[in-house]
Amino acid sequence: MTPLISVIVNCHNGEKYLEKCILSIIKQKYQNLEIVFFDNFSSDKSKEIIKKFNDEKIKYFYSDVKLSLYKARNEAIKKSSGSLIAFLDVDDWWDQNYLSTKENFFINKKYDYFYSNVLKYFEKKNHYNKYKKFNFPEGIIYKFLAKDYFIIISGLIIRKEILEKESYFNETYNIIGDYDLIMKISKYAIAKGFDEPLVTYRVHEKNFSKLNQKMYFEEYKDWFEKQSLRYDKNFQEYKRYFLSNLTKLEIIYLLYQRRTFSLLIKIIRIPNLVFKLKFLLAFFLPSKFINFFRK
DSSP states (O other): OOHHHHHEEEEETTTTTTTHHHHHTTTTTTOOOEEEEEEEOOOOOOHHHHHHOTTEEEEEEESSSSSOOOHHHHHHHHTTSSSSSEEOOOTEOOOOOTTTGGGHHHHHOOOOOOEEEEEEEEEEEEEESSOSSSOOOSSSSSSHHHSSSSOOOEEEEHHHOOOOOTTTOOTTOOOHHHHHHHHHHHSSOOEEEEEEEEEEEEEOOOTHHHHHHHHHHHHHHHHHHHHHOOHHHHHTTTHHHHHHHHHHHHHHHHHHHHHHHHHHHHHHHHHHHHHHHHHHHHSSSOOGGGGGGGG
């Protein structure tokens, strides 16, 4: 028997993208699912749009106060009934085969969580490109994620028991809560990756705002410092990769601020030649080009 999948959709004023997102779930060939729609104090027409679907698969919940992102995710998970939890951000969408192509693996209890390749859709340019172009590893994948993190929340499906074991997402974070969770479970949980990009991740101005870059850097720095204080052989073994990532995030954040001589020196000291050349070029270009150099 196929397991029930609870699809978590968190929404705060998502009227612009909501219909496309929900339709992509309803049209899934895999039909043993429920949609847990958590309306996080929206003031737009999100409620009216979701109610128009009039679909018994949709469980609608409204918060009368604005919650943090990961508090809202956790509240939605607690209201779910499925043994598998999938996530879809309201501005993203799935191909109709996204769930059905994984059905046999859902039944096989060997795997604890599943992640998929995604297409990036650049809204402003109306352009698509594949997020990654290699076969994703399976099993214990901590070392791969440490070197190059490649999991997008809208392409993540995880067994509920794993989420419960970790007490869900860390609610102190606003941006990196999914990163924090995945890095924890990837030390022991068994992953299954799918290269076919059946998820579309929308890239728009809010994704890479100056405020988001500041918050991303500060939260990652906090995460890095907390990990450094613990004796964790996994983290210590790959610490240099986390430090490199922290440096890159700091440079991206600073590129949005004043471009100083000290920042230029910091870029010159990057050991990785490819990233050094990318950031040197970004340093001398207008800010609107910075997002091009994020990967």
